[in-house]
Amino acid sequence: MTDHHAGAEKPGGAGTHPDEPHHDGLSTRLNWLRAAVLGANDGIVSTAGLVVGVAGATDSRSALLTAGLAGLMAGSLSMAVGEYVSVSTQRDSEQAALALEREELEATPQAELDELTGLLEDRGITHDLAREVAEQLTARDALGAHARVELGIDPDQLANPWHAAWASFISFTVGALLPLLAIILPPNEWRLAVTVVSVLAALTCCGWISAGLGNAPVRPAIIRNAAGGAIAMAVTYAVGALLGAAGV
Numbered sequence: 001m002t003d004h005h006a007g008a009e010k011p012g013g014a015g016t017h018p019d020e021p022h023h024d025g026l027s028t029r030l031n032w033l034r035a036a037v038l039g040a041n042d043g044i045v046s047t048a049g050l051v052v053g054v055a056g057a058t059d060s061r062s063a064l065l066t067a068g069l070a071g072l073m074a075g076s077l078s079m080a081v082g083e084y085v086s087v088s089t090q091r092d093s094e095q096a097a098l099a100l101e102r103e104e105l106e107a108t109p110q111a112e113l114d115e116l117t118g119l120l121e122d123r124g125i126t127h128d129l130a131r132e133v134a135e136q137l138t139a140r141d142a143l144g145a146h147a148r149v150e151l152g153i154d155p156d157q158l159a160n161p162w163h164a165a166w167a168s169f170i171s172f173t174v175g176a177l178l179p180l181l182a183i184i185l186p187p188n189e190w191r192l193a194v195t196v197v198s199v200l201a202a203l204t205c206c207g208w209i210s211a212g213l214g215n216a217p218v219r220p221a222i223i224r225n226a227a228g229g230a231i232a233m234a235v236t237y238a239v240g241a242l243l244g245a246a247g248v
Helices: 028-059 061-105 107-124 127-151 161-184 188-213 218-245
Strands: none
Touching: 028 061, 028 161, 028 188, 061 107, 061 127, 061 161, 061 218, 107 127, 161 188, 188 218
16 A cells, blocks of 8 residues: 655655645546536537427427426436435445455454455565565554455545535536527527537537546547537437427
8 A cells, every 4th residue: 555655754755756646536536527527418418409409399499498497407317316326326335345344354354364465465466575565454454455455445435425416416407508508598590500519519628528537539539429419419400390390
């Protein structure tokens, strides 16, 4: 386990990178940021498809506003509930695994020490060094050591279902507001063009950000994102136009 104060103990901070973030929560925060970007992306695409489809059938501003608000609330609440249920299930599973590990540590501490030693050896550490590391980790925090090495769980950073729910609700709502305002505010003759351009620009930004967070190629991510949104709007507009022409 990395000692976060190791750099302070070396003269001149040798071997450290002051500008590089090493705090424990970095990966967790990046995952939340990525989830927020994807939630906003979902809000943009689903609401854009909905309001553009309605715009294909009618020019009524009140109908567009009603459909857009209904889609925004339904989508954001669905995302929030889904995230709450999913993360709650994950948290329950993690807590159950930690409880079992705690019982095993109390009942058979020597066997657990041998197990931790073997797990460290599997990572390429020699037996003697693995034993020494296992003993030191066990003396410091036995449950934390087994949780991280054996289970891949950080007991200090279990996912919070309420945080996940609110993050999904807010990110979806923020994303959905863009196409809703774009279809409502401009004059009738401009609303469709403004909406399409605004949505494609926002999806381009989302693709660029998500690619950057994942260190992935930017261009394919942008193309996929924008193309998906364009196809969604084209299909829903065609459906709305056909239904409108049929008088439905």
